[in-house]
Amino acid sequence: MNAIPVLVVDDDFRVADVHRAMVERVSGFEVVGTAHTATEARTMSERLRPELVLMDIYLPDGSGLDVVRDMRAQPDPPSVIVISAARDADSIRQAVQLGAVHFLIKPFGFHALAERLTSYQQMRSHLTGIGAEAHQVDVDRLFGSLRVVPGPGLPPKGHSAPTLERVLEAVRTSEGDVSGSEVAEAIGISRATAQRYLNYLEQQGLVRLQLKYGTTGRPEHRYLAV
Known part of the structure; x- marks a missing residue:
């Protein structure tokens, strides 16, 4: 076909x-x-x-x-x-x-x-x-056949669609991967807020999570556009 x-x-x-x-x-x-x-x-x-x-x-x-x-x-x-x-x-x-x-x-x-x-x-x-x-x-x-079971396409409660778009755009326009702190600084929001939105975008398959390991401590979470 x-x-x-x-x-x-x-x-x-x-x-x-x-x-x-x-x-x-x-x-x-x-x-x-x-x-x-x-x-x-x-x-x-x-x-x-x-x-x-x-x-x-x-x-x-x-x-x-x-x-x-x-x-x-x-x-x-x-x-x-x-x-x-x-x-x-x-x-x-x-x-x-x-x-x-x-x-x-x-x-x-x-x-x-x-x-x-x-x-x-x-x-x-x-x-x-x-x-x-x-x-x-x-x-x-x-x-x-055109019916679709509602999925998580809309931002969940407590998430703003414009902020979600700004976070996604910050990842897409970055040169390489970015951290939550870097996204927060780029668009003027708190690191915790940036991380919450990045987690949601990663769950939706819009960004990809990469773990960067250092010599000590927990690995750093960094994100790439899909």
């Missing part, structure tokens, strides 16, 4: 590369292009004809939701998973009205995206298996 062609859209080049790598870790998917602006997304969608688009909302030259609206006018429009830091009700409402199959709030781990890609794959398989006429059980199975 041919791999599902995917277009990744994100204004941040580094984030786009991370999302590309995540998608390509899931069997049955192939990233055919990455776009960083609304204009590039429109052009690449028309030229590459992806089946699935991972769409950011905040693009430098417009809204990703407007791009999705334009894509719907194409002869064979792609399915869309919205991936964004936006969490306002209006953005979510628009995404649903435009037919997005999922909405993932940044930052998230590999497993959160993999679950949604897999559910899309299952939905696609069920859709292919439906004959000329569908029974209710076929419809229920089709829509049920």
